[in-house]
Ligand SMILES: Nc1nc2c(ncn2[C@@H]2O[C@H](COP(=O)(O)OP(=O)(O)OP(=O)(O)O)[C@@H](O)[C@H]2O)c(=O)[nH]1
């Protein structure tokens with residue numbers, strides 16, 4: 239294994255992880271959980287901990303959207319760490335096929351210079367520093383030897399065994415490389431990863447994966463090692479055919495990969511209801527134990543605090559009631575104030591307002607942009623963008639569902655505009671991208687239309703065209 243690529247990882251940890259996953263005889267101290275039965279039992283143990291997190295956020299865990307959240311979150315973490323329960327040996331054995339190399343003497347399938355590279359394997363892992371998902375484009379190369387090639391899909395399946403754990407990019411690269419070398423026994427293995435960590439809510443100007451915090455990491459063994467390995471140069475060249483340049487964003491091990499590590503602030507109970515910050519941290523520690531992880535493992539020190547710090551960005555606030563003037567004054571948002579006949583005024587738009595909310599079903603972020611259309615009631619008054627951004631932040635930055643958030647923003651705007659309000663929200667749901675259906679390119683749009691936008695199709699058309707006209711420049 240190319241030691242330069244080892245990063246901060248302790249070799250012992252790597253050897254044990256690879257040995258355990260390759261079912262080698264050595265101590266499988268990292269054999270974290272048995273089969274699915276044990277994992278389901280771990281779910282049950284995890285649910286009270288998730289409930290404690292909801293209470294710490296000032297939420298009512300019995301309300302409709304949250305009743306089954308503890309079960310869903312436990313299941314999401316279990317699925318996201320299923321790699322602890324998988325064995326590389328089960329995947330690879332039976333998938334090694336005899337194939338003579340072009341050069342019969344060496345017996346390696348590709349002969350001298352022959353290598354096999356599977357590029358653009360999409361993986362998702364939980365960041366071990368903050369328990370948020372990160373996305374990886376994984377590229378695996380190997381030089382067959384002993385007259386055998388492995389089934390191509392197994393390179394992806396073995397990569398997933400190590401991706402579906404609490405991970406960091408460098409260790410993921412090392413463990414995939416080590417396990418493939420141990421299980422296929424090729425002339426050498428090369429693993430290149432491009433990883434994207436979700437950005438923090440306050441810098442969510444990005445709407446695409448590319449806007450996330452990005453890092454490239456690699457690991458290599460056998461004929462790929464060494465400064466002048468022609469196999470490594472060929473590997474990089476084959477990646478370039480797909481526009482993959484491993485020189486970009488080469489992440490130095492000295493900078494913490496996880497953005498939450500660099501923004502750590504001591505948790506005070508003042509952040510939320512008395513004393514619950516500490517109980518939330520204990521709850522996350524118990525979740526790590528339920529997953530069979532060791533909270534005292536050096537890479538996990540501080541992880542519960544960072545995850546709670548992230549969750550507290552989305553805590554409930556009873557400002558809801560206070561700020562919803564129309565709710566307090568019993569003036570329905572849908573009625574114009576006492577017979578006012580103010581004319582419609584000009585149609586105005588405030589577009590591409592970034593937001594990051596937290597899906598109340600999975601405690602996973604959904605983030606994107608909000609587009610707001612309204613009429614200025616003839617006042618000619620231009621409401622400052624920052625007010626709309628605050629409105630979006632107020633309704634976005636909590637446990638939400640996208641439809642509710644869209645409606646709440648539209649009603650809040652309509653309670654000011656009275657003539658008409660229209661809101662479109664476009665969002666990436668991490669719960670659909672990194673788990674469950676795992677549809678990395680999916681994006682959800684929701685729309686709420688009130689007043690004049692309902693009755694006057696041209697008003698709606700004009701607003702939607704404004705969004706379209708500005709989409710390019712907003713990326
Ligand atoms: N309508 C709506 N659904 C959401 C939102 N965020 C998450 N969801 C969905 O909430 C649903 C929860 O479904 P469940 O079957 O209870 O949970 P699950 O088994 O984790 O669902 P999968 O994601 O399909 O695996 C999923 O279909 C999610 O896609 C949202 O903002 N709006």
Ligand SMILES: [Zn+2]
Nearest residue numbers: 365367368496
């Ligand atoms: Zn992280």
